[in-house]
Amino acid sequence: MENQTQVLEPKIITKKERLSGAEAVIRSLLEEGATLGYGYPGGAIMPVYDEIYKYQDQFTHILTRHEQGAIHAAQGFARVTGETGVVFATSGPGATNLVTGIADAQIDSTPLVCITGQVASHLLGTDAFQETDIIGISTPITKWNYQVTKAEEIPSVIAKAFFIANSGRPGPVLIDITKDAQMGSLDFSYEKCKGIRSYVPKPEMKINQVKAAAELINNAKKPFIVMGQGVIIGEAEKELKDFIEKAGIPTASTALGLSGLETNHPLHVGMVGMHGHYAPNIKTNDCDVFIAIGMRFDDRVTGDLSRYAKQAKVIHFEIDPAEVDKNVKTDVAVLGDVKETLTALLPLINNATHTKWHQEFKDLYAIEYDKVIKPQLEPNKIGLTMGEVIEGINKETSGEAVIVSDVGQHQMFACRYAKFTNTRSQVTSGGLGTMGFALPAAIGAKMGAPDREVIAIIGDGGYQMNIQELGTIFQTKTPVKIVVLNNSFLGMVRQWQELFFDKRYASTEMVNPDFVKIAAGYDIKANKVSKRENLRAAIREMVASNESYFLEVVIEKEGNVFPMVPTGAAVSECRLS
Amino acid sequence: MEENKTYTISVYTENNLGLMNRISGIFLKRHINLESITASQSEIKGVTRFLFVIKLSEDKVRKLVGQIEKQIEVIKAYYHTDEETIYQESALYKIATDLLFDDRQIQNIIKNSNANIVTVAKDYFVIEKTGRRKETEQLYNELTPYGIKQFVRSGRISVSKEAMNISNTLQNFNY
Numbered sequence: 001m002e003n004q005t006q007v008l009e010p011k012i013i014t015k016k017e018r019l020s021g022a023e024a025v026i027r028s029l030l031e032e033g034a035t036l037g038y039g040y041p042g043g044a045i046m047p048v049y050d051e052i053y054k055y056q057d058q059f060t061h062i063l064t065r066h067e068q069g070a071i072h073a074a075q076g077f078a079r080v081t082g083e084t085g086v087v088f089a090t091s092g093p094g095a096t097n098l099v100t101g102i103a104d105a106q107i108d109s110t111p112l113v114c115i116t117g118q119v120a121s122h123l124l125g126t127d128a129f130q131e132t133d134i135i136g137i138s139t140p141i142t143k144w145n146y147q148v149t150k151a152e153e154i155p156s157v158i159a160k161a162f163f164i165a166n167s168g169r170p171g172p173v174l175i176d177i178t179k180d181a182q183m184g185s186l187d188f189s190y191e192k193c194k195g196i197r198s199y200v201p202k203p204e205m206k207i208n209q210v211k212a213a214a215e216l217i218n219n220a221k222k223p224f225i226v227m228g229q230g231v232i233i234g235e236a237e238k239e240l241k242d243f244i245e246k247a248g249i250p251t252a253s254t255a256l257g258l259s260g261l262e263t264n265h266p267l268h269v270g271m272v273g274m275h276g277h278y279a280p281n282i283k284t285n286d287c288d289v290f291i292a293i294g295m296r297f298d299d300r301v302t303g304d305l306s307r308y309a310k311q312a313k314v315i316h317f318e319i320d321p322a323e324v325d326k327n328v329k330t331d332v333a334v335l336g337d338v339k340e341t342l343t344a345l346l347p348l349i350n351n352a353t354h355t356k357w358h359q360e361f362k363d364l365y366a367i368e369y370d371k372v373i374k375p376q377l378e379p380n381k382i383g384l385t386m387g388e389v390i391e392g393i394n395k396e397t398s399g400e401a402v403i404v405s406d407v408g409q410h411q412m413f414a415c416r417y418a419k420f421t422n423t424r425s426q427v428t429s430g431g432l433g434t435m436g437f438a439l440p441a442a443i444g445a446k447m448g449a450p451d452r453e454v455i456a457i458i459g460d461g462g463y464q465m466n467i468q469e470l471g472t473i474f475q476t477k478t479p480v481k482i483v484v485l486n487n488s489f490l491g492m493v494r495q496w497q498e499l500f501f502d503k504r505y506a507s508t509e510m511v512n513p514d515f516v517k518i519a520a521g522y523d524i525k526a527n528k529v530s531k532r533e534n535l536r537a538a539i540r541e542m543v544a545s546n547e548s549y550f551l552e553v554v555i556e557k558e559g560n561v562f563p564m565v566p567t568g569a570a571v572s573e574c575r576l577s
Numbered sequence: 578m579e580e581n582k583t584y585t586i587s588v589y590t591e592n593n594l595g596l597m598n599r600i601s602g603i604f605l606k607r608h609i610n611l612e613s614i615t616a617s618q619s620e621i622k623g624v625t626r627f628l629f630v631i632k633l634s635e636d637k638v639r640k641l642v643g644q645i646e647k648q649i650e651v652i653k654a655y656y657h658t659d660e661e662t663i664y665q666e667s668a669l670y671k672i673a674t675d676l677l678f679d680d681r682q683i684q685n686i687i688k689n690s691n692a693n694i695v696t697v698a699k700d701y702f703v704i705e706k707t708g709r710r711k712e713t714e715q716l717y718n719e720l721t722p723y724g725i726k727q728f729v730r731s732g733r734i735s736v737s738k739e740a741m742n743i744s745n746t747l748q749n750f751n752y
Contacts, residue, residue: 135595140602144649147594164649197750198591198652322643 016187021151021177022047024188025115026055028158031190034086034113036077036447038062038070040097042090043130045117047182049088062447062476065468067094069440071101072466075110076444079427080402080452082235084111084166085444091117092130095176096137100434102172103141107431108256109233111170113161121149121178134176143171151184156193163193168201169320170233202319205336205344212332213315214348216289222357223249224287224312226272226280226301229256229430230294230319230338237261237423239342240293246346248353250361252280254295256430259420263399269361273301274565275412278372278574279364281565284309285572286360293317294338297327298431307570317341371576372562376417383556384532386410386485390417392539393455393483401453401543402427402445406438406462409491412561414457424449436465442480443472453481453543460486460512467518473548474522481542482524487555488512495560519550530554579634583612584656585664585735586642588627589619589743591650600627600651603644609633613666613732621743624652630733653746657737664735668713669695670704670720671727677702683723690716701726 019027025048029037039061041049052061064070067089074085085105089098095116105112119128135147144164148157154177161173217223231240237260244251244261250269251261261268270277272284284290290312295301302308305327316323316330317338324333334341376387390413393401399419404427405411411428420426427445429437442456463484473480490508497505519526525545529538535553542549563574590596597616604611612630619626631638638656646654674697676683687694692706706716713730 136598139595139599140606145595195750196649197747199649320647322640322647324643326640326643 016189018185019188020047020051020182021154021184021186022051022182023054024151024154024186025158025177025182026051026059027188028155028190029086030055030058031192032084032158032162034084036060036062037086037088038064038073038444039088040064040067040070040090040094041088042094042117044091044119044179045088045094045115045182047179048115048117048177061088062443062472064440065471066466067097068100068436069466069469069472071098071105071112071114072434072437072440073444073447073472074112075101075105075437076404076427076441077448078110078112078444079441080424080445081448082233082424083448084113084162087112087114089114089116090130091119091134092132094130095134096132099137099141100432102138102174104429104432104434104437105172106141106143108429109170109229110172111166112172113158113165114172114174116174116176117182118147118176118178120180122180124178134174138174141172142174145174145176147176147178148181149178151181152186154181154186155188155190159191159193160196163196164199202337203321203335205340207344209332209334210341210344211348213291213317213334214345216313216315216332217247217249217291218350220289222287223247223289223291223354224280224283225249225251225291225293226254226295227251227257227260227293228254228295229260230317231257231260232423234294234319234338236294236339236342239339239346241265243342243346243349246351247349248351248358249291250280250283250354250358252277254298254301254430255415255428256426257295258415258418259423259425262421263419264421269365271415272571273298274303275416275561275563277365277416278368278563278576279361281563281571281574282364283361285311285570287312289313289315291315291317292328293342294319296323299327302327303565303569303571303573307572368563368576381556383559384530384535384553385559386413386555387417388532389483389485389535389539389553389555390414390457392536393457394419396536396539396543397453397455401425401455402449404428404438404442404445404454404456406456406458407433407435408459408462409495409559409561410457410459410485412492413485435462438462439466439482440469440472442482443469443476443478446478446480455481455483457483457485459491460484460488460510461490463515470519470522470524473524477547479546479548481545481548482550483542484515484550484552485555486512486515486552487557487559489557491559492561494558498558498560499566515550515552524548524550526550526552528552528554579636581632581634583630583632583659584635584638585659585662585733586629586631586638586645586654586656587737587741588629588645588654589621589652589741590625590627591652592623592625593650596625596648596650597627599648600645603641604629604631607641609637609641615732615734619743621747624743628733628735653741653743655737655741657735661739662735662737664709664733665707666710666713666731666733667705667707668716668728668730670706670716670725671701672704672720672723672725674698674700674702676723680723683720686716686719690719692716
């Protein structure tokens with residue numbers, strides 16, 4: 001069967017040139033405005049790399065130290081820019097090493113185009129050297145994938161790939177190109193994809209849905225908003241702010257929605273979820289109208305679904321129809337692009353302040369501050385806490401930095417304590433929870449936002465999962481800042497072992513190497529602090545550096561992240577200790 | 578818990594490589610077993626129609642259909658109860674030829690079940706029966722004492738009573 005997807009024929013016939021398939025790959029990327037890619041060469045993708053070499057004045061290729069590093073770097077780039085990240089890998093192990101990143105991008109809706117080399121088409125299915133069925137492997141974790149076996153397919157398939165990756169709800173696309181297709185030739189002309197008949201990127205806004213939502217909101221006494229990454233992806237930060245300010249609604253964020261609204265906004269009431277803030281978790285089960293905007297009710301957000309916001313009317317602003325009623329039954333679904341739907345909503349909303357309702361959030365925050373936040377920020381124990389490190393970074397960067405976090409306790413501390421003033425400042429692996437994400441993602445984030453301070457915050461476990469990417473930093477001289485919060489434990493798993501497995505610390509204690517020496521080997525400036533009195537100065541020195549910088553902070557060994565909604569509990573059963 | 582029922586999921590797709598894998602993966606991810614699968618050309622040129630039969634609660638079927646429809650090359654997906662469709666299955670039974678002539682009863686079974694003899698060879702003959710599951714099963718049971726050399730039944734094929742309007746969906750695509 002051929003590719004019969006109906007794409008409209010190009011209306012403008014551009015001048016044709018005879019190119020190789022491999023050259024057409026690079027030319028197509030340039031046509032899409034992609035001038036940066038991450039990857040790792042190998043046999044089946046060598047023709048493409050040969051063209052990368054020839055086009056090096058127009059197209060920059062970053063050689064990572066592992067394909068997983070390449071794809072996480074592309075994710076970091078995509079998350080701070082909103083542009084599509086580009087990844088190259090060879091067939092077989094090159095392609096399979098992308099799998100974790102593809103799955104991560106799929107669940108966190110990150111636009112990527114991954115180009116993998118494949119054995120020559122006559123060898124397909126023969127168990128040839130470095131042959132793997134990456135189309136079969138990647139199918140459940142890609143928004144779309146396609147195997148190219150003929151050179152002439154390349155321009156139209158890459159055009160489709162970019163269109164699919166970064167329209168509607170974004171996601172990763174994988175294009176597998178056989179070596180003979182790379183080496184074959186074609187008459188090259190390029191037309192951007194404008195539509196695919198079987199694909200509706202965003203449902204058309206229905207004004208009746210918006211009106212129904214407005215009515216519920218206007219009649220609410222205790223309205224509550226949870227915003228997700230959809231607000232950032234949909235570039236609706238301003239529309240969201242206009243709406244919440246007019247309606248006076250307390251607004252919380254999911255982990256991935258953070259930075260879509262500045263942390264110090266008076267209506268921002270923190271993060272929801274397992275390690276979210278106390279007030280928004282408690283108030284989820286007390287509000288009368290729950291307004292979800294561009295979020296998908298992940299289980300880490302909702303806890304026990306049967307006891308989640310049951311008292312409330314639920315409004316869901318969402319671009320992906322499959323998300324509506326998936327986990328939480330909605331009363332009003334407002335389908336469409338959130339920028340359009342919020343714009344349509346604004347004039348229908350009455351001015352309100354909900355002062356008393358707001359005070360209830362403040363009262364709960366005061367409890368959380370006393371029991372959890374103050375002991376983190378002003379500890380009266382010797383060991384350093386993760387919270388005070390994040391707070392130090394807030395102070396030294398004035399909340400202007402892009403924070404790239406890995407997965408585990410430090411991630412939750414980063415989400416809870418980091419102060420964001422700009423959107424697209426929070427890059428983390430939320431849905432998949434990929435340890436090893438942050439170091440390469442920070443490289444991509446820095447390349448995507450070269451004028452911004454980019455700080456990777458990583459645990460000692462996750463750091464060692466992709467530590468080889470220090471080599472990429474060394475070679476490219478990318479000035480990322482790396483903070484490793486070292487408690488010599490896989491801290492989050494240890495916390496669960498402490499709380500739910502009678503402190504049987506099975507395989508969570510880590511004997512770590514000298515991280516400062518390792519950084520030195522890569523010629524990265526490095527420092528290590530273990531005393532409170534040295535912390536701020538160390539952070540200051542790191543932020544002041546124009547080059548990459550590694551800071552290891554020795555953290556108390558057995559610190560825990562609280563509040564916590566234990567698995568199976570309702571969000572309102574949020575524990576403070 | 579909502580009650581499980583038999584549903585037929587109809588999926589109209591582009592005729593592209595790998596789509597079967599992509600759609601069946603949606604069932605696999607949710608640990609859902611399929612009763613039957615059929616794929617064929619649909620009423621529209623170049624558009625494939627998949628039919629999946631599953632036993633599930635309506636809530637789960639609705640979510641599944643949403644996930645299926647979300648796939649790029651899926652044009653539209655629907656689900657229907659048995660009452661909302663006209664459906665059939667087809668079965669083939671291969672039996673030794675001598676029985677056909679030596680045992681008058683077999684001829685009666687074939688006649689009474691409205692089955693057709695597809696072919697008669699020297700050693701075997703093949704009966705075809707199209708109908709509901711009950712009917713093909715009944716014929717199977719009746720023929721079993723005579724020795725069925727081979728038996729195969731197709732997946733369900735069905736058309737919905739309501740209009741599906743795929744052509745309209747496709748016509749509305751204009752860029």
